Amino acid sequence: MLERLRQMLIKEFLQILRDPRGRFVLFVPLILQMLVFGYAATFELHSVPLAVLDLDHSYESRDLVSRFSSSSHFVLSAAPHDRHQLARLISDGTVSIAIQILPGFAEAMRKGRGVVQVIADGSDSNTAMIALGYIAQIAGGYSVAYGRERILRIAPELWQRMPSVSFDRRPWYNEDLNSRWFFVPGVIGDLLTVSVLSLAAFGIVRERELGTLEQLMVSPITRFEFILGKTAAPFLIGLCQFAVVMIVARLWFEVPFRGSYGLMLLGTCLYILSILGVAMFMSTISTNQQQALVGTFFFTMPTLFLSGFAFPISSMPPALQWFSYLIPLRYFLVIIRASFLKGVGTSVLWPQLLALAATSLALLAISTLRFHKSLD
C-alpha cells in the first residue's frame, strides 16, 4: 500500500509542479498578496489633506488653525479664498475634509458660543468618520485650553478646583493600532483557502473530465489510497505556503508572534483538512472543471467577505452573522490572530479547534462515501 501511495504522490507532484506556470501560480501570488495586503490594506489615517477657510483672521482663529496644522492626522493642503473654492476642493476630491471659520469667531468664543463648520466628503464614509473624530478631538482640546486661559486670567484659584474627565485609550494586543498586524497574519487563511481548494478540487475533476480517472480506477489502487494520494499533495503544498507566509510576516513585516507555534501548526493542519474536505465534496458533485470552478467560486466569495478577514463580523446584519458560523475560515482566523497577537493557548481556543476538526472529519467522511457512488 505504501508503495502505491508513494507512486501516486510522485505523480501528483509531477503534475502540479511540471508546468512552470503552475509553479509560478503557487508561490508568486503568495508573496504578492502578502506585500499588497501589508502595504495597501490600511484604514489608518495620517496626514489627511485638509482645507481651511479662515474668514475671521483673528488671533483665536489662527490659534485654532495652528492646532490642526500641527496635528499629525492632518496636513494643511489648501487655503481657499472663498466658500466656492472650498466647495470645489471637496467636490473634485482634492481634499476630503475642510474647515470653515466664519467672521466673528473670536467674538463668539468670548461669549462661549464659538462655532466651526466642518465639511466632510461622505463618499468615503469610513475616512470621513475617523477624520471627523480627530477634528472633534482637536476642537475639544482647543476649547479646554481656551477656557483654562480665561479662568486663569479671571480667577486662577478656581482652576485648581475645576473637575475634568479625560479618556485614556488602552488598545490591547495591538498597542499602536497597526493595520498591518491585523491584515498580514490573516492572509494565511485567505491564501490557503484559495490555493488548497482549487488544487484539490481541480485535481480530481480534471482526471474525470479527461477520462484518466477510469485508468486510475482499474489500477489496483483502493478508494482510500486514491483520496489520500489526491489530498496529500495539496496538503503538503499548503503547509509550504503557510511556512512562507509565516516567514514573511515575522521577518519582513515584523508582526509579533506571542502564542505557541505548535498550536498554530495544529490549527493550520486542521484548517487545510477542512478545506480539503470542501474540495473533495465539491469534486464529487462536479463533472467538469467549469462546474468545479463555479463551486470554488461560490465557496471562496462568502469566505473572503464574511469570515471577518477584512470586515468585522459584528458590523454585519444578524442573519449574516449566523451564516458566518458555517465558514471554516472564521474559526481559523480567530486562531491565527490570537496566536500572533494575544498569545493565548488551547484553554481559550479549543472551541475553534474543535469546530475545525469536526468540519474536516464530517466533510472528508461524506465525500469518501459519496466518491464511491459517483464512480459507479
Added chain:
Amino acid sequence: MHEVRIKTVGEKINLRRTTAIARKESIQILRDVRSLLIVVSMPAMLMLLMGYGISLDQKHVPVCFFDRDPSQESRALLNRFRSSEYFGFVTAAPSYPAMVSAVDRGRCSLGLVIPNDFAERMRDGGDVTVEGIVDGTDDNTANVVFTYAESVIADFSRSVQLNYLERTGLKSATGALALEPRVWFNESLESRNFIVPGVVALVMAVIGAFLASLTIAREWERGTMEQLISTPVKPLEITLGKLLPYFAIGMGDTAICVLVSVFWFKVPMRGSWAALILASMMFLLTILMLGFWISAVTRSQLLASQFSLLATLLPSFLLSGFGFPITQTPAVVRALSYLVPARYYVLLLKNIFLKGAGMASEWQPLLALGLFAVLISFVAMRSFHKILQ
C-alpha cells in the same frame, strides 16, 4: 451583408464568420442551463453578499465597565453611555479580571475602568482619567470605538465643568467651541452608500475575467481550438466572435448590479446614466480582454481561473480605493494603483452615484479607462496571434 469587410488592425474581418463564431458561442452558453443560471444569479448574489457583508459601521457597541467606586457621579457618566446612540448594552463587571475576560472573548467591545477617586474629583475638582480597554487586534474597529467613547466622555466633562462654573458664577468664562459638521454626498455617513458602488466594480471585475478566461482555455484543453484554427476563421474573428456574447452577458450583469444598488440598497443615483453606461462598457471590455489574454497564454482552465482572480479580484479589492483609502498607502502602492483599471471605474461609480457627476466633469477617468481598454485589447490580440502562429 455577408460580403462586408471592415479593415481594422491591418486585418480584414468577415462579418459572417464573426457572427458564426458568436452564434456557436451563444449556443454553447445557452445549452448549459446550469452555468447560465449561475452567470445570471451570481451578480445579484455577490451584490447582496458584499453589500451586507462589507460594512465598517459600528452601531450599538456593547460596553462593560468596572466601577471601583460606585457613586452618583459614576452612574451619571455611565448613563451618558447608555443614552448614546453609538453604544448598546452597558453592563457591570464584578471585578477587573471579569471585565478583561469579557473584552477578550468579544462579549463587549469596550471595557471602561472608573477609578476610585472619580466621585471625589467630580466634587472637589481636579482631573480624573477613565481607562478604556479595547481589543486592538482589529485596529479599525478599535479606532472607531475609541472615537465614540472619547466623544461621550468629552461631552460629560464639558457638562461637569459648565455645572461647576455655574455654581461659582463664572459661566461666561467657558470656551465652548461647537462643531457644525456637514457631510456632503452621503449625509448620514452610511457606509453602504460608499461600499455598494465599489462592489459593482468588484463584481464586474470578477465575473468578467472569469467568463473570458474560461472561453479560450476550455477550447484548448478539449482540443477544439485546433479545429477552429484549421477552419478559415481568423484570430481576430475568433476573438470578436467569442467576446460578443460574453460582452452582452457582462452588460446584463452590470445592469443587475446597478439595479440592485439603486432599488435594493437604495444608493442614490445622482449622476448621468450615459456616463455610467459608457464607463461600464469600457471597464467590461478591459476586463474581458484581460481574461481573454490570460486564458490564451495559460491554456488551462485551472491556471486561467487562478490568474484572472489574482489579476482582477485582488487589485480591485485593495488598490482601487474601493474600501481602503489610497491616499493613505505608501507612494509606491499609490503609483501602482494608477495601473489598476478598477481604480478609475470605482472613482467613476462613486462620483456618478453620489456626487452626481457627468461626462464633462469625469473626462479624465473615462479617458484612462478607454486607454486601458484599447491597450489591453491590443496586447491580447497580439499574443493570441503569436500563439496561433
